[in-house]
Amino acid sequence: MPQLRPTTVLMSAMLATAIVPAVAPHALAQVIIPTNRNVLVQQNELLQLQNRMLRQQFQQQQQLNRELDRQIVPQPRPQVPVVKPGCQVLGNAILTSCR
Secondary structure, three states, X not given: OOOHHHHHHHHHHHHHHHHHHHHOHHHHHHHHOOOOHHHHHHHHHHHHHHHHHHHHHHHHHHHHHHHHXXXXXXXXXXXXXXXXXXXXXXXXXXXXXXX
């Protein structure tokens, strides 16, 4: 049984390295280059910059959408049929026939 233990550990390690990229792809880059911290820092800075840019683009789009929503569109005048008056009264005299 003691001979199975190192192979079990090796198989577990291989399984873990196969699962890590599927679960967290960004963690893979940090595992590949642990000795060069400058690359790791640069990568983190790039991710931060990308997140900032995406956030700024989103905020600009939201601001544009809000401005478009605020624009007041003049309502067209309703089309109301004009009805001729039935009677015209001038003093005591009726000028046209009443309905």
